[in-house]
Amino acid sequence: MDISKTLSSQAKPVRACVVGLGHWGPNLVRAIERHPNAKVVVAADASPERRALVAQRIPGLFLESSLADCLKKYDFDAVFVAVPTEFHFQVGMQVLEAGKHLFIEKPLASNSQEALELCEEAARRNLQLMTGQIFLYNGGITAMKKYVDSGELGNLFYINANRTNLGPLRSDVNALWDLASHDIAIFNYIFGALPMQVTCSAYHLLGRPVEDIAQGTLLYPGNRVAAFFVSWLDPQKKRDITVVGDRKMLTFDDMRPERPIKIFDKGVTVSRPDEYHDTFHNFRMAIREGQSIEPEVTTGEPLVNECSHFIDCILTGNRPLTDGQLGLDVVRVLEALTRSFHENGKPVSMWQRDRASASPAAQIQPAARPN
Numbered sequence: 001m002d003i004s005k006t007l008s009s010q011a012k013p014v015r016a017c018v019v020g021l022g023h024w025g026p027n028l029v030r031a032i033e034r035h036p037n038a039k040v041v042v043a044a045d046a047s048p049e050r051r052a053l054v055a056q057r058i059p060g061l062f063l064e065s066s067l068a069d070c071l072k073k074y075d076f077d078a079v080f081v082a083v084p085t086e087f088h089f090q091v092g093m094q095v096l097e098a099g100k101h102l103f104i105e106k107p108l109a110s111n112s113q114e115a116l117e118l119c120e121e122a123a124r125r126n127l128q129l130m131t132g133q134i135f136l137y138n139g140g141i142t143a144m145k146k147y148v149d150s151g152e153l154g155n156l157f158y159i160n161a162n163r164t165n166l167g168p169l170r171s172d173v174n175a176l177w178d179l180a181s182h183d184i185a186i187f188n189y190i191f192g193a194l195p196m197q198v199t200c201s202a203y204h205l206l207g208r209p210v211e212d213i214a215q216g217t218l219l220y221p222g223n224r225v226a227a228f229f230v231s232w233l234d235p236q237k238k239r240d241i242t243v244v245g246d247r248k249m250l251t252f253d254d255m256r257p258e259r260p261i262k263i264f265d266k267g268v269t270v271s272r273p274d275e276y277h278d279t280f281h282n283f284r285m286a287i288r289e290g291q292s293i294e295p296e297v298t299t300g301e302p303l304v305n306e307c308s309h310f311i312d313c314i315l316t317g318n319r320p321l322t323d324g325q326l327g328l329d330v331v332r333v334l335e336a337l338t339r340s341f342h343e344n345g346k347p348v349s350m351w352q353r354d355r356a357s358a359s360p361a362a363q364i365q366p367a368a369r370p371n
Ligand SMILES: NC(=O)c1ccc[n+]([C@@H]2O[C@H](COP(=O)([O-])OP(=O)(O)OC[C@H]3O[C@@H](n4cnc5c(N)ncnc54)[C@H](O)[C@@H]3O)[C@@H](O)[C@H]2O)c1
Pocket: 019, 020, 021, 022, 023, 024, 025, 044, 045, 046, 047, 050, 065, 066, 067, 081, 082, 083, 084, 085, 087, 091, 105, 106, 107, 132, 134, 178
C-alpha cells in the first residue's frame, strides 16, 4: 500500500523549509514537492549567488538568507538541512530549539558528541530527527537486505564496497566522512550490528588538508568482515557492493538502476574427508559454480523515497528508519576509522572506546540492533 497516497486524503499537509541550497539542497526541494501532502513554504541560503541561481531554477520559491529569517516570517513544521557538515550541529540545534522536526543530511554531525546532543534534544522535545542516509532508501539495498535476512545467502562471510568517481571534491569533510558514511550505514544495516573493531588508511594526494582516498576494514560480531575503498580521484564512477555468504553471493551495482542486484548460486562446499577427490588441493574444498539471476527490483528515486519516508513519519508519528541513533552510530564508526588512520592504520576497538567513554550514547555495545 502506498502510505503517502492514503495519508494525503486525511492529514494536514506538512509545511517544509529547506536550509542550504548548494549542490544538494535544490534536489531536496524537488523531492519534498513530490509528496502529495507536503509543501516547501520557504528555503534559505547564506549566499546571495546561490539564492539568485535557485530563484532562476525554481521560480516562485520564497527565499531567505538564514533559518532565523525563515522562522521569523513563515510558519512551517519541518526543516530539511543541507548545509556543509561542519554546520549541521549549529543549524540542527536551532531547528529543534524552534520546535520543528529535523531532517539533516549525512553524516549527522562532525563528531559523536554533537550527534548525541541532537538526538537528546529531539527526544526531549518529542520531535522527529532523521538523517539522510539515502542508500537505505535505495531499492537495490532494500532487496539486498531482504535476501540476506531471508537466509538465501546463508551465513555472511564479508561485504566489500567500492565508491569512486572523479569529484565532487569537498573541503569541509574528507572522502572518508563524505563517501564512506554511505557504506558504513549500509554495512550496519545489512549486518544488523555495529562493528567491534576497525582499521583504516587515508591519504591526501592533492596537497589539501583533507584526505582524498580511504580504505577501511570493519570486523562485525560473528567474525563477519566489511571492507570499503572510497575515492573522489578516480576515472570511473563506481557504486558497487559484493555480499558473500556461505550459500550464495550477491552483487549490487548502482550504475545499473534497472537491474542493480545479481545473485550468484556459487560458493565453496566443504566436503567430508571420506568423499572421493581427484587432487590433493580440492580434497576438502570444492568450488560450486551455479547459475546467476538478476531479479526485478522495485526501485523509485531514492531521494524521493527518503523525503517521503520522513514526511510520512511526521504524519504517522512512526520512527524513521534512519533515525538520529542510526546517524550517531555512523558518526561513531567514522570517528573510530579516523583514529585508526591517524595512528597509521592501527586497529581501533570500538568496544574499548565505548567503555572508556563517559557519554551514555557511546556506551551502546556492538550488539545486534532490531530492524
Ligand atoms: N545524500 C547524498 O547523496 C548527498 C549528496 C550531496 C551532498 N549531501 C550532503 O548535503 C550537505 C550539503 O552538501 P552540498 O554538496 O550541497 O554542499 P554545498 O557546499 O554545495 O552547499 C551548501 C550550501 O549551504 C549554504 N550554507 C552554509 N551555511 C549556511 C547557513 N548557516 N544557513 C544557510 N545556508 C548556509 C552555503 O551557502 C551553500 O550554498 C552535506 O551535508 C552533504 O554531505 C548529501
